[in-house]
Structure formats: structure tokens, C-alpha cells
Amino acid sequence: MNKAEVRHIATNYIFILPAVALFALFWLYPFLKLFQLSVFEWDGILPWNQAVFVKFRHFRDLLRDLSWWQSMRQAGFITLIALTFQNALALALALACDKGIRAARAYRMIYFLPPVLAGIVVGLIWNWIFNPFDYGLLNYWLTRIGLGHLARAWLSEPKTALICVAIIHCWRGFGWGFIILLAGLQSIPRELYEAARIDGANAWESFKRVTIPLMVPVFVIVIILTILGTMQIYDIIIATTQGGPHFHTEVPITRMLAALRGSSRFGYASAMGIVFGLILFVVSIVHIKVSQLVKQE
Amino acid sequence: MRKTLLSIFVVFLIGLSGCASKQASTVESSKKVVVWHWLTDRQDTFLELAKMYKEKTGVDVVFELYAPSDIYSQKVRAAAQTDTLPDIYGILAEKKDFSSFIKAGHVANLTSYMEQNNNEWKDAFFIKALEVNIFESGNEFGVTPGIYGAPLDVMNIQMLYNKSLFKKAGLDPENPPATWEEFLEAGNKLKAAGIRGMVSGWGEIWLIGCFAYDYAFNIMGEDKVIATLRGDVPYTDPDWVTVFRLFEDMRDNNLLASGIVTMVNKVAEQAFANERAAFGFNGSWGVNVYYGMNPNLDYGVMLPPAYSSKYPMRVLGGPGGSFMVNNKSSNREKAIEFLRWFTSKNQQAYLAKETRNLPANKESLSVIPPILSHFADDMDGTYHWNNLPVVEKPQVTEMFSKGIQAIIIGEKTPEEVASEVQALKERL
Numbered sequence: 244m245n246k247a248e249v250r251h252i253a254t255n256y257i258f259i260l261p262a263v264a265l266f267a268l269f270w271l272y273p274f275l276k277l278f279q280l281s282v283f284e285w286d287g288i289l290p291w292n293q294a295v296f297v298k299f300r301h302f303r304d305l306l307r308d309l310s311w312w313q314s315m316r317q318a319g320f321i322t323l324i325a326l327t328f329q330n331a332l333a334l335a336l337a338l339a340c341d342k343g344i345r346a347a348r349a350y351r352m353i354y355f356l357p358p359v360l361a362g363i364v365v366g367l368i369w370n371w372i373f374n375p376f377d378y379g380l381l382n383y384w385l386t387r388i389g390l391g392h393l394a395r396a397w398l399s400e401p402k403t404a405l406i407c408v409a410i411i412h413c414w415r416g417f418g419w420g421f422i423i424l425l426a427g428l429q430s431i432p433r434e435l436y437e438a439a440r441i442d443g444a445n446a447w448e449s450f451k452r453v454t455i456p457l458m459v460p461v462f463v464i465v466i467i468l469t470i471l472g473t474m475q476i477y478d479i480i481i482a483t484t485q486g487g488p489h490f491h492t493e494v495p496i497t498r499m500l501a502a503l504r505g506s507s508r509f510g511y512a513s514a515m516g517i518v519f520g521l522i523l524f525v526v527s528i529v530h531i532k533v534s535q536l537v538k539q540e
Numbered sequence: 541m542r543k544t545l546l547s548i549f550v551v552f553l554i555g556l557s558g559c560a561s562k563q564a565s566t567v568e569s570s571k572k573v574v575v576w577h578w579l580t581d582r583q584d585t586f587l588e589l590a591k592m593y594k595e596k597t598g599v600d601v602v603f604e605l606y607a608p609s610d611i612y613s614q615k616v617r618a619a620a621q622t623d624t625l626p627d628i629y630g631i632l633a634e635k636k637d638f639s640s641f642i643k644a645g646h647v648a649n650l651t652s653y654m655e656q657n658n659n660e661w662k663d664a665f666f667i668k669a670l671e672v673n674i675f676e677s678g679n680e681f682g683v684t685p686g687i688y689g690a691p692l693d694v695m696n697i698q699m700l701y702n703k704s705l706f707k708k709a710g711l712d713p714e715n716p717p718a719t720w721e722e723f724l725e726a727g728n729k730l731k732a733a734g735i736r737g738m739v740s741g742w743g744e745i746w747l748i749g750c751f752a753y754d755y756a757f758n759i760m761g762e763d764k765v766i767a768t769l770r771g772d773v774p775y776t777d778p779d780w781v782t783v784f785r786l787f788e789d790m791r792d793n794n795l796l797a798s799g800i801v802t803m804v805n806k807v808a809e810q811a812f813a814n815e816r817a818a819f820g821f822n823g824s825w826g827v828n829v830y831y832g833m834n835p836n837l838d839y840g841v842m843l844p845p846a847y848s849s850k851y852p853m854r855v856l857g858g859p860g861g862s863f864m865v866n867n868k869s870s871n872r873e874k875a876i877e878f879l880r881w882f883t884s885k886n887q888q889a890y891l892a893k894e895t896r897n898l899p900a901n902k903e904s905l906s907v908i909p910p911i912l913s914h915f916a917d918d919m920d921g922t923y924h925w926n927n928l929p930v931v932e933k934p935q936v937t938e939m940f941s942k943g944i945q946a947i948i949i950g951e952k953t954p955e956e957v958a959s960e961v962q963a964l965k966e967r968l
Contacts, residue, residue, distance in 0.1 A: 376799075399949070483802070489942050505938060506938075
């Protein structure tokens, strides 16, 4: 390699150095630091040299932490509701708007309003709806229509609290799915539908044989975003139930916050973060693989 | 080409150095005293006091408000890690974390200043207000004994009752329930009159734990409570089961408002101020909150009705907030001087008058409204978790309070909760 080539290569490296350094500083370093934190006992206040190395004790404790696994199950339940009802609603509305219903543009704006609201604001709105006192909207209307016996403290009863949180999350989240699905539907060439109609396909057959196969990549994106977004839910819970009653609406992020803020266990919270990240990673990979298989078939 | 490369390198270095620069407040600290706090309702009064101090001494004091309190708390922790704490700040944490701040060298020991001129500064405070900032010799955290903060105000948490709603339910507003039986009876009378019983922020687990501890002190006394924290008495002890059972009693006698287990204290305060519940379990800070929401609210203050006559009824109390001086600040002495002035009689009286909070300086009590006097009268009998010789592990405290929520919603029995809490304590 002559001098000019070395200079050429060095120049290239120098050009990418700022990007690499920023990536290392703001992504790679925190990521590695998380692993380091997870094997130490540290309260986040004492100097780092006073942190105690505990090997994999936090991971072992996590396996036995019932409230953690309960929070995983509950986040899984909300995700299941979001994957089914939320996305079914988003798809139905996207199909309706794609068919050119009247005022479709206005609907697009309205449906996309909840996702742009902060989780805390959404929580406040639904706190008022579910409020157990007489000014709670839901209980007020139940009473007005003669179903007063159904009125209850929706967010405080174990049977209803998690479902209510899931409903709030779906209300807030369906706009995202709607926009992505609508974009996907609009990218399907109209000629395919015309060809299907000429071949004698009715609306259902067009949907089954044209829309669904061409929408598989979009479904994959929507499903992955729904899983990742819902499993990481927390702001709505903070604004409505604080994880209660008992542990009935706790989710992984609220448990991490409890470990960090409630008891200053940075190492334990980091171990939770790693396990949670790994689970989401595995779920996403499995989903992508399954989707690829479905598409091939 | 060389020039281009050099320019890129310089821009990159400037970028990196920008990332590493310290906060403005620290750099400029030699010119002014910077105070960080979380007390939204007191910001205006603090600014007024800062103006007065500037006129008196020529020293600029800047109050920087960061709210809500959990965000403030995270900010202080992050600043401690990066050595960018301001000259004066408050620590919102349990005593163990407070001790970590001290051991990391972030908090000045104020003992010698407090003891100057025959304990002049120290003796001005209610001892209950100062206690939380004191580390005695032989403390379990290994902190050098001393006084590490100056209290701003004091608080305690008691039972409030709405006099108008009492009248509507046929209860005597001048003689609120004094025993547990009378309390339960009041719950049923209120229910019969269509009035909600009690509201409180029991979705925030510390407040539900506070209510339980009040009764633990009343039923088993301080020594047994401390023995439990030490691990010498199990939570399955009949006295603790009795404490847990009180919540079942309250639920069964219609004393607890619907939704109380997920209620945040702000919502509870609104409900009490708007006369939607007859009882409120809240701190002395509520006086200012209620005044802001409903100046005509007619209410009284009482100790939670005693369950047992064996031990006195005690309530949680101590400083509402304290300020610490940054030991590493180049403005340390200026900050201490300001804090001394800030917590002295006239300034405390001004603060108490403007914000309707109990002053930490006992010489300033004459200006407080009558309703606050009731809180002040019971200050001597208060306890505070951070003043007990042993502190419970946060995980156990969480299980304890969440367990009580489970009792209230009828999901678990007092015995089951007691066993679960004890099992967790033994495992940790």
C-alpha cells in the first residue's frame, strides 16, 4: 500500500469518525453500561468505585420475583388486546377510508388525534371517564340509562382495572396502525382489484386474494410496532392506576421504575431492562420468521 | 484538503467539549447562590424572599423550580453523579439514600454553624423538624454524626372531617369520633345519609403505609414496631394482623370511598375540598391546598381515632422539606449564611403566612391560621420513618402497602397479607 492509498483510507475513516464517535457515545456506551450495571449493586448516588460486584445475583433474584413475571403477563395481556381489537379496528377504519367514504380526510385527522396526545393527558381524560364518583362519565351514563347497578370503580377493581387500561391504550394507539395500514392499502395498484372483479371475484374474495397477500409486509410492521409499543406501556398506567390495585396493572416498565425510584436499585433495574429487552428481541425475531414463512406459502 | 480535515477535526472536538461542559449554575456559582427545589406552591414566596435578601446583603439568590417531585428527585441524583449540584438543594429520599449523598461528599455538615452562639440556630427549630437531618453517633449508615440540613417547614398527617357533611349525617361536628368503634359507626351513618366516607391518596403507597403505621404505634407501641423492622417480631404477629384487619373493618363499615386504592392524593384533595367525602386523611400541607380549591370549606382536624388505649395515637410528622448545602460548592459559606437567614423567625413567619404551612421555626407560630394550630399542637407526638433506628427495606414496604390494597379490594385476608410480607422480608 503506497502513501496515497493510506492517506485515502485515513481520509475516509476521518470522515466517518464523528458519526462513529456519536454512535459509540450515545448508543454503544449506554448499552454496554447497562450490562455492567446489571452485575453491580449500586444506588445511583455513591461514587461508582463504591459499587459492589454481585455477579449474576440480580438475574437470579429476577427469576424469583413474582411481581415481575406478573407484570410481564399483564403487559402480554394488553398486547394481545392491542394486537386483536386495536389492529382490527385500525384495519376496518383504514379499509373504510381507502374505499373513499365521504370526509375520509377529516376521519384521518380525527383518528390520528389520540396518538399525538401525551400519555398523561390521555390518562387524565380517561380518569374522568372511569371516575367512580358521580361526575365520572361512564357511571353517569350507566345510571342515566337505568344500568346504575353496573356502575363501579372501574380502575380500582381487579376484574376491570387491567381491561380498562387496555382499552385506554387501544384508544390511544389505533391511530398509528390506521395510518400505516391506510398507506399500505393505498399503495396497492387499483388495476389488481379491477382484474379480480373482471375475473368474477366479489369484495370478500378481492380482500382475501389481493389485499391480504399484498399487505403482509405492512401487517408485519404494524404487529411488531404494536408489540414493542404495548409491551413498553407505562405513562397511561402512571396517570391512571399507579400499577394498582395491588399489583394488578403493573407492567415491566413500572416495575423498573419502582426498582429505580422506589428503592434505588440501579443494578436490579438494569437486569430487568436486559431481560425485558431480550424477550422483546426474541418475540420480534420469531414474528419476522413466522411472517416470512406465511408470505412464502 | 488538509484544511478541510483540520476543520472537521476542530468542529468535532468542539462538539465533544460541549457535551462535557458543566452546568451553567455551577460555573456562575461564584456570583450567586443557586437553590433547586420542587415546591411549586412556594416559588413566588421564595422569589420574594430572595429579593429581600438581595436588598439586605447584595447577594443574588436564584430559586430554580423543578417539578413534579419525582422528576426533581431524578435531577438531583443525576447532578450528584456529575458533580453539578447547586449551592443549596433538597433531597427527597429515604434516610439510606440521604446517607449516600453525605458519604459521597455532597452535603455539608452544618453542626458547627447550628451550635454557634449557644445553639442559636439549632434551638430555633422544632426538634421534630430537625431530627430527620440528624445522624447520631453509631448510626446504621456509617455517617459521621452531625446535622446535615435545615428544615423549611414541618408537617404531620392527620384526619380531616367536613363539618357540614357531619351535620347532614346527624354527627356532631364539635365531637368527632374519638374511638375506633365511633369511627366505624360514623361510616355507617354517613353511608345512610348518602355521603362518602374517607378519601386519601392510597394509590400512592406511602400514604396507605403511613395510616397503617399510625395504628401499629397505637396497638403495639414503638418498641415492638422497631423490633419488627429489626426482624425480631414477624409481621404474622397478632398485633400486625390486627393492624391489617382495620382496613377490612373500614371497608365493611362504608368508611372508604370507592376507588380509594388507586386514588392519587391530588384527586383525594379535590374530592375533600369539593365536599364529596366527609373524611380526608391528609397532611398539614392540605390546608393551603383546600384554601386554594374552596376557601369556604368548613372542616376540622382530629387524630385518627384510637383503636387501643394501651399506647398513645401517634401520627407521621417531621419536616415538610429540608434544604442541604452542597459541600463541594465554592459558595458554601454564602449558601449557609443565606440558609440561616432564610430559616430565621421573620422569614419563616412570612413563608408560613403566605403559603399556609407550618413553619419549622417554633418562634414563628404566632402567624399561622387556627386550623394549622391543631396540626402544630400534635407535633410533639409524631414519629417519622427516617427517625427510627432501623429502616424497613423498600421492597417489604411496597409489599406491605400493596397488600393492604389487596385487603381493601377483598382479594386477600389480613392473615394472607401478613404471611406474604413476612415471607418477603425473610427472603431478602
